Amino acid sequence: MRVLVTGGAGFVGSHLCDALLAENHQVVCVDNLLTGSLRNIAHLKNEPRFEFVQQDVNQPYDVGPVDYVFHFASPASPVDYMEHGIETLKVGSLGSFHSLDLAKKYGAKYMLASTSECYGDPLEHPQKETYWGNVNTIGPRSVYDESKRFAEAATMAYRRYHKVDTRILRIFNTYGPRLQLNDGRVISNFMKQALRGEPLTVYGDGKQTRSFCYVSDEVEGILRLSRSDIHDPVNIGNPVEFTILECAHLVLKVTASRSPITYEPLPQDDPKQRRPDISKARELLGWEPKINLETGLKLSMEYFQQAIEIQDAAKAGRQQTVAV
Ligand code: NAD
Numbered sequence: 358m359r360v361l362v363t364g365g366a367g368f369v370g371s372h373l374c375d376a377l378l379a380e381n382h383q384v385v386c387v388d389n390l391l392t393g394s395l396r397n398i399a400h401l402k403n404e405p406r407f408e409f410v411q412q413d414v415n416q417p418y419d420v421g422p423v424d425y426v427f428h429f430a431s432p433a434s435p436v437d438y439m440e441h442g443i444e445t446l447k448v449g450s451l452g453s454f455h456s457l458d459l460a461k462k463y464g465a466k467y468m469l470a471s472t473s474e475c476y477g478d479p480l481e482h483p484q485k486e487t488y489w490g491n492v493n494t495i496g497p498r499s500v501y502d503e504s505k506r507f508a509e510a511a512t513m514a515y516r517r518y519h520k521v522d523t524r525i526l527r528i529f530n531t532y533g534p535r536l537q538l539n540d541g542r543v544i545s546n547f548m549k550q551a552l553r554g555e556p557l558t559v560y561g562d563g564k565q566t567r568s569f570c571y572v573s574d575e576v577e578g579i580l581r582l583s584r585s586d587i588h589d590p591v592n593i594g595n596p597v598e599f600t601i602l603e604c605a606h607l608v609l610k611v612t613a614s615r616s617p618i619t620y621e622p623l624p625q626d627d628p629k630q631r632r633p634d635i636s637k638a639r640e641l642l643g644w645e646p647k648i649n650l651e652t653g654l655k656l657s658m659e660y661f662q663q664a665i666e667i668q669d670a671a672k673a674g675r676q677q678t679v680a681v
């Protein structure tokens with residue numbers, strides 16, 4: 358197949374490109390590098406089945422005939438989507454329309470990368486796909502939550518009105534190599550802080566919960582859903598729940614760091630708890646995650662160490678330039 362991945366230079370998107378290439382597909386990666394990086398796809402530079410197109414998907418574009426469209430472009434970390442609020446609203450709306458139009462034009466199958474944020478600060482726990490969510494439509498996170506909820510509505514509308522063969526994936530917190538060092542997400546912050554010997558910043562009292570899925574598990578779930586005929590949303594995430602304070606202690610253990618823990622204010626509308634009910638993925642896709650958080654953090658450590666070295670070298674270079 359010739360496959361389009363929007364957001365393919367991002368964290369999850371680049372791993373998806375790798376997995377699709379490993380299955381012998383041709384991959385066209387379209388990304389404007391807003392939050393992604395060419396470093397994530399540098400290893401594919403000489404791969405003849407891989408094509409990178411630097412393009413804002415909020416503008417009309419056409420990459421020619423494709424058999425599958427994976428719409429993964431969107432800022433994804435709270436820090437990123439709050440900085441790029443309008444772009445985030447546009448990529449869920451205009452960006453979704455443009456990618457759906459390509460799927461319609463070429464008769465391609467379609468997958469939307471949606472999110473657990475559709476459930477907002479959930480009143481149902483764990484979250485099943487049938488839960489409609491508890492989202493503050495005007496709060497600071499709404500640029501992301503409502504953008505994704507709109508994208509889900511657009512996806513279902515193209516299915517109903519234009520018969521596009523669609524799938525909706527609800528990703529829960531995913532981590533691993535290529536997670537941006539500076540995107541403010543909890544795993545990147547804690548790993549960076551622990552490896553640098555700086556204090557780990559726990560927001561609020563650290564009793565809020567998340568569950569963390571290692572990226573290879575997530576990608577396996579994505580591939581299985583992409584091959585299925587399930588058209589309603591499917592949660593793909595790890596159902597083992599941790600408080601953020603437990604997560605901080607695990608990072609300290611894995612990195613053998615002696616960093617202290619400090620407490621900072623909880624951001625507005627920060628969900629108090631989050632854990633996917635993955636019964637649907639288990640039953641219909643035969644999928645469940647295999648890598649627990651401690652193992653996943655160990656597998657990610659080398660990447661974070663290297664990313665810190667690259668960042669420090671870049672900083673030192675800048676300082677030298679200023680001194681000269
Ligand atoms: P990321 O920021 O690493 O990747 C997103 C990519 O989209 C980046 O490469 C960025 O440059 C690109 N992009 C953004 N706007 C664009 C535009 N207008 N045109 C072209 N490219 C654009 O984030 P990620 O964690 O890899 O997330 C990928 C997808 O998965 C997103 O849709 C996100 O909402 C979803 N998701 C991720 C998680 C997670 O825990 N990582 C959780 C839920 C949902």
Ligand code: UDP
Pocket residue numbers: 434435436530541542543544546547558559560561565567601623624627628
């Ligand atoms: N968090 C934290 N310290 C940090 C970064 C995040 O305590 O340095 C908390 C954040 O308040 C939230 C959880 O960790 O409760 C997960 O945050 P993240 O930004 O990774 O993603 P979210 O699940 O909120 O989208």
